[in-house]
Amino acid sequence: xxxxxxxxxxxxxxxxxxxxxxxxxxxxxxxxxxxxxxxxxxxxxxxxxxxxxxxxxxxxxxxxxxxxxxxxxxxxxxxxxxxxxxxxxxxxxxxxxxxxxxxxxxxxxxxxxxxxxxxxxxxxxxxxxxxxxxxxxxxxxxxxxxxxxxxxxxxxxxxxxxxxxxxxxxxxxxxxxxxxxxxxxxxxxxxxxxxxxxxxxxxxxxxxxxxx
Amino acid sequence: xxxxxxxxxxxxxxxxxxxxxxxxxxxxxxxxxxxxxxxxxxxxxxxxxxxxxxxxxxxxxxxxxxxxxxxxxxxxxxxxxxxxxxxxxxxxxxxxxxxxxxxxxxxxxxxxxxxxxxxxxxxxxxxxxxxxxxxxxxxxxxxxxxxxxxxxxxxxxxxxxxxxxxxxxxxxxxxxxxxxxxxxxxxxxxxxxxxxxxxxxxxxxxxxxxxx
Numbered sequence: 001x002x003x004x005x006x007x008x009x010x011x012x013x014x015x016x017x018x019x020x021x022x023x024x025x026x027x028x029x030x031x032x033x034x035x036x037x038x039x040x041x042x043x044x045x046x047x048x049x050x051x052x053x054x055x056x057x058x059x060x061x062x063x064x065x066x067x068x069x070x071x072x073x074x075x076x077x078x079x080x081x082x083x084x085x086x087x088x089x090x091x092x093x094x095x096x097x098x099x100x101x102x103x104x105x106x107x108x109x110x111x112x113x114x115x116x117x118x119x120x121x122x123x124x125x126x127x128x129x130x131x132x133x134x135x136x137x138x139x140x141x142x143x144x145x146x147x148x149x150x151x152x153x154x155x156x157x158x159x160x161x162x163x164x165x166x167x168x169x170x171x172x173x174x175x176x177x178x179x180x181x182x183x184x185x186x187x188x189x190x191x192x193x194x195x196x197x198x199x200x201x202x203x204x205x206x207x208x209x210x211x212x
Numbered sequence: 213x214x215x216x217x218x219x220x221x222x223x224x225x226x227x228x229x230x231x232x233x234x235x236x237x238x239x240x241x242x243x244x245x246x247x248x249x250x251x252x253x254x255x256x257x258x259x260x261x262x263x264x265x266x267x268x269x270x271x272x273x274x275x276x277x278x279x280x281x282x283x284x285x286x287x288x289x290x291x292x293x294x295x296x297x298x299x300x301x302x303x304x305x306x307x308x309x310x311x312x313x314x315x316x317x318x319x320x321x322x323x324x325x326x327x328x329x330x331x332x333x334x335x336x337x338x339x340x341x342x343x344x345x346x347x348x349x350x351x352x353x354x355x356x357x358x359x360x361x362x363x364x365x366x367x368x369x370x371x372x373x374x375x376x377x378x379x380x381x382x383x384x385x386x387x388x389x390x391x392x393x394x395x396x397x398x399x400x401x402x403x404x405x406x407x408x409x410x411x412x413x414x415x416x417x418x419x420x421x422x423x424x
Contacts, residue, residue: 045257045343129393130342131257140395148396165389165396166409172393173385177377181341181384183352184360184377196423197378201413211408 030068033058035117037069037079038124046076046132073134080125080138086118087146094150102203105151106195109171113179114191126180143168151206159210166205174198242280245270247329249281249291250336258288258344285346292337292350298330299358306362314415317363318407321383325391326403338392355380363418371422378417386410 036057040049051072055062069075093101093108112118125142128135152164174194178186186194204210248269252261263284267274281287305313305320324330337354340347364376386406390398398406416422 043343048259127342130339131255136393140393143393143395161397162401162409165398168396169385169389169398169410170382170413171385172388173381173383176384176388177381181348181352181355183355184380185373186377186381189374197374197417198381200416200423201382204412205409211412 026068029058029060029064033060033065033068033075034079035120037075038120038128041076041079041132041135042124042127045128046072046134049075051075076128076132076134077138080128080135080142082142082146083118083121086112086121087150090146091150094154098154098207099203101154101206102201103195103199105167105171105202105206106174106199109174110191110194113175119179122175123180126175147171155206162210163205163207166210167202170198170201170205238280241270241272241276245272245277245280245287246291247332249287250332250340253288253291253344253347254336254339257340258284258346261287263287288340288344288346289350292340292347292354294354294358295330295333298324298333299362302358303362306366310366310419311415313366313418314413315407315411317379317383317414318386318411321386322403322406325387331391334387335392338387359383367418374422375417375419378422379414382410382413382417 033054036054037049040054040057044053049072051065051069052062054075055065058065065075069078089108089111090105093104096104112122125135125139129139130136147168148161148164151167152160155163157163174186177183178194181187189197245266248266249261252266252269256265261284263277263281264274266287267277270277277287281290301320301323302317305316308316324334337347337351341351342348359380360373360376363379364372367375369375386398389395390406393399401409
């Protein structure tokens with residue numbers, strides 16, 4: 001999957017070394033554009049998003065959006081790439097000691113939603129996927145790779161795909177009710193209570209007796 | 213909440229008795245319009261939906277859409293009203309013997325998603341709420357009333373609101389992963405397996421020991 005962040009591909013080679021500001025600034029600007037793009041895709045959809053509108057929200061020259069992301073499709077694909085920190089923390093929790101893994105995974109999911117940058121990414125993916133088939137396809141592919149695969153690969157029984165998928169069903173519902181819809185007691189309780197109530201469910205799905 | 217289905221309000225009284233087809237036909241036509249409206253709101257959003265487009269999809273005269281629902285807001289509100297059958301079956305499951313209530317509730321949710329008309333309603337509400345604040349507000353209000361209130365009212369301990377909300381978090385995640393995103397093993401397994409795996413979680417949330 002392309003990150004859409006390469007800046008020089010396809011440009012005449014004599015420009016490759018042309019300075020366009022310190023490397024750090026480039027990363028900062030590209031990230032500012034991505035933040036604005038995620039908000040726009042979530043709110044207005046793919047059809048309603050324009051490179052010019054994203055540039056305005058990000059407070060950058062529209063030419064820079066073209067320069068970094070080339071097309072609206074390039075911008076969408078880059079906006080849907082999970083932050084490295086999020087996938088790394090998920091992989092770490094998925095590999096934690098199995099007896100504490102339920103709590104570790106809930107803490108990681110809750111932590112992601114309580115980090116504004118990751119929350120904005122997750123929220124944007126969920127809302128954009130509701131009305132853009134391309135975004136839904138990305139969500140499903142990334143979900144299978146970074147959530148289901150990460151969790152099932154550290155289980156060793158025949159039910160590991162079922163276990164990972166059951167785990168994900170509880171985590172997604174936690175995300176929707178607490179963070180996206182903000183409905184009911186789960187939207188009001190402390191993070192510690194979320195971990196306390198949900199971890200036993202995740203733990204059973206991971207290594208408990210399945211079925212009734 | 214208005215069902216948006218009253219047909220004669222606001223029309224000159226001399227028209228109130230004017231025959232416009234048998235009563236059954238009216239219900240059938242209104243329902244056909246609502247099915248088309250739900251699909252349009254889910255796909256195109258509120259802004260992208262037109263009464264004329266809905267009429268075309270429903271294969272009815274645009275004047276009938278105006279006649280039954282008056283405005284686009286009226287049409288949206290009517291499209292977001294849960295089918296009576298769905299709320300009744302949920303209330304029934306919520307009142308079933310407490311020891312079997314986990315399985316009864318999972319069966320009811322799965323049954324709703326496997327009934328095409330109810331599934332189309334639920335799907336439309338979830339997708340429309342992703343990009344329309346009015347639809348999100350309806351979803352949250354209806355969810356609190358028909359899901360959380362129905363379930364908590366048949367529990368009698370101090371944790372009943374927490375219990376109902378935890379239950380809902382699992383049910384919503386089941387809906388999203390299995391029916392909306394269709395991702396992972398949970399999207400492939402039989403309904404019986406869903407009940408078998410998820411019912412113990414719901415049962416614990418309803419009357420088991422909360423917390424770890």
